[in-house]
Every structure is written in structure tokens, then in C-alpha cells.
Amino acid sequence: MGCFDMTKTLIDVKDVTKVFKKQKTLDNLSLTIELGDRIALVGSNGAGKTTIIRCLLGEYTFDGEVLFDGMDPRKNREDVLGRIGFVPQIPPPLRMPVHDLVNYVAKACGTDTTQISEIATRMGLDIFEIEKKPFMKLSGGQKQKLLIAMALGRPCDLLVFDEPTANLDPAARQVLFDLLAERSDKSMIISSHRLEEVAALVNRVVEMDRGRIVLNDHVEDAVGTAGRLQCRVVISKYVEAFEKTISEWNFTSQDKMEWVGEVGGPDRLRFLGTLSRYVGLVKAVHMDEAGKA
Numbered sequence: 001m002g003c004f005d006m007t008k009t010l011i012d013v014k015d016v017t018k019v020f021k022k023q024k025t026l027d028n029l030s031l032t033i034e035l036g037d038r039i040a041l042v043g044s045n046g047a048g049k050t051t052i053i054r055c056l057l058g059e060y061t062f063d064g065e066v067l068f069d070g071m072d073p074r075k076n077r078e079d080v081l082g083r084i085g086f087v088p089q090i091p092p093p094l095r096m097p098v099h100d101l102v103n104y105v106a107k108a109c110g111t112d113t114t115q116i117s118e119i120a121t122r123m124g125l126d127i128f129e130i131e132k133k134p135f136m137k138l139s140g141g142q143k144q145k146l147l148i149a150m151a152l153g154r155p156c157d158l159l160v161f162d163e164p165t166a167n168l169d170p171a172a173r174q175v176l177f178d179l180l181a182e183r184s185d186k187s188m189i190i191s192s193h194r195l196e197e198v199a200a201l202v203n204r205v206v207e208m209d210r211g212r213i214v215l216n217d218h219v220e221d222a223v224g225t226a227g228r229l230q231c232r233v234v235i236s237k238y239v240e241a242f243e244k245t246i247s248e249w250n251f252t253s254q255d256k257m258e259w260v261g262e263v264g265g266p267d268r269l270r271f272l273g274t275l276s277r278y279v280g281l282v283k284a285v286h287m288d289e290a291g292k293a
């Protein structure tokens with residue numbers, strides 16, 4: 001864990017403009033990310049999500065300033081990258097065999113290969129089976145799983161995942177969300193087209209459109225940490241998985257169809273994200289701020 005200043009600002013993006021071929025991909029963008037923020041970075045294709053991530057990783061020149069824990073990512077690239085677990089949207093075309101790649105990453109990032117292979121196994125990827133294969137000859141899903149295992153199997157202060165689920169089957173997606181939930185003490189930026197998919201993991205939503213931020217919602221701010229929401233959820237048919245999930249939120253039911261419970265203000269987004277997994281099942285949702293019916 002690195003040292004942070006009193007303000008706990010992890011990333012400061014100030015007036016960043018990035019132009020590709022005369023087109024402003026980032027348009028005077030400013031954003032402060034605090035330590036502990038878990039951000040869903042959403043927006044349509046071409047909004048600029050990957051570009052701001054690449055600026056943060058020190059890969060591009062741009063006008064304006066980006067600081068990671070006070071450091072310029074271009075001038076202090078090694079230090080900055082040493083603290084970020086990154087999964088790119090498009091896997092790099094590496095010829096290196098999987099075995100060598102995992103060893104290299106483990107050594108460079110101060111972890112051991114077992115950590116990486118254990119996570120890969122949870123994702124459904126047996127590293128030993130593919131260890132002689134060049135990375136670029138793996139399937140899209142295999143590459144993604146290995147990149148995720150390498151990012152999560154190393155020590156870091158920030159996880160940056162750019163569209164991490166694009167090539168994953170539903171089972172692997174679920175494991176990824178479980179793995180990320182286990183790391184909810186970490187700061188995260190997860191870029192996604194599907195807010196409902198990542199909502200359960202985050203405490204902040206930043207939406208981009210044409211290089212600008214159009215929504216910046218701290219979930220805690222909206223309801224207040226002390227506020228509680230009284231909720232009623234009605235489903236159209238009984239499903240055991242739903243019962244298990246909603247029971248984990250301490251909801252109760254007489255008939256297993258209508259469920260009632262309370263959700264803490266800061267957990268509102270996570271709760272809705274959880275419900276969205278059962279969108280075909282949910283017939284009604286009612287939420288009231290406790291005491292303000």
C-alpha cells in the first residue's frame with residue numbers, strides 16, 4: 001500500500017483535452033477520484049472512456065494534467081503502473097508463451113505465479129494446460145481470463161478494468177464479479193456499456209459523452225450514509241436463486257413472491273444492480289426513504 005496525502009485524492013484529472021485527427025476525444029475533462037472510490041465509467045461507443053484510461057496509464061500525450069497520487073503518469077510511468085492492476089479492452093498481441101508471460105508478470109509485479117494461477121482456475125482457465133501456447137494464440141475469453149488473473153493476482157492500489165466482461169461467458173462473468181466484490185476495499189475504475197452489470201460493485205457512476213462528463217454521481221451523496229430505504233419487491237414466479245440473493249439482503253417474505261426489507265442509502269445502487277440480474281422475474285419494485293413515506 002502506498003502513502004496518500006490527507007485529502008485522500010488518488011487521481012486528479014484537470015482540464016484534459018486529447019485530440020485525435022483534429023477531433024476532440026477528451027474535451028477539457030476534469031475529474032477527481034478519491035481513495036476508495038469504485039467507479040463505473042459508462043458511456044456509448046466512442047465516448048472517450050478508453051482514452052481517459054490510457055491518459056491515466058501514461059500512454060498518451062495530452063493538454064492538461066493527470067496526477068496519480070501526485071505523480072505524473074508519463075514522468076513516473078513505472079511507479080504509477082506498479083500500483084495499477086489493469087485489464088485492457090483489447091488484449092495486446094503478445095507472442096510470449098503463457099508460462100513465460102505469467103512468470104514475467106509475477107516477477108515484475110512482486111507476486112508469485114500461484115496467486116495468478118489460482119485466480120485463473122477460479123475463472124475456469126487452467127494455466128498449465130495452455131502454458132506453452134503463445135498468448136496471442138489463445139481464444140478471446142482465455143486471453144481475458146488470463147489478463148484478469150494477472151491484474152487481480154498482483155498487489156496494487158487501483159484496479160482499472162476496461163470492458164472486462166466483453167469476451168466472458170456468463171459463468172466467468174459471475175466469478176469476475178465475485179472476485180471484484182472480494183476486493184471492495186480497493187479503488188476501482190470499471191468501464192462498461194452495461195451499468196446494470198457493474199452497479200452491484202460500485203459506489204460512484206461517471207458517465208461520459210463525446211469527451212465530456214455528463215453524469216458524476218456519488219451514490220453516498222444522493223441518499224446520505226445514514227438514510228435507509230424501505231423496499232418491496234414482487235416477483236412473477238418463484239426462483240430459488242432469487243430467494244437466496246434477496247435473503248442475503250435480509251429481506252423477508254410470507255409467500256416467497258412479495259419481499260420486504262430495508263436497504264442502506266449507500267447500498268442503493270448495489271441493491272438495484274443485484275435486482276437487475278433478475279430483471280425478467282421482477283414484477284414490481286417500490287422504494288421509500290424510511291420515515292418519509
Ligand SMILES: Nc1ncnc2c1ncn2[C@@H]1O[C@H](COP(=O)(O)OP(=O)(O)OP(=O)(O)O)[C@@H](O)[C@H]1O
Pocket residue numbers: 020021025043044045046047048049050051052089
Ligand atoms: N489511437 C487513436 N487514433 C485515432 N482516433 C482514436 C484513437 N483512439 C481513440 N480514437 C477515437 O477517439 C474516440 C473515443 O475513443 P475511445 O476508445 O476512448 O472510446 P470509448 O468510450 O472507450 O468507446 P468504446 O465503448 O467503443 O470502447 C473515438 O471516436 C475513437 O475513434
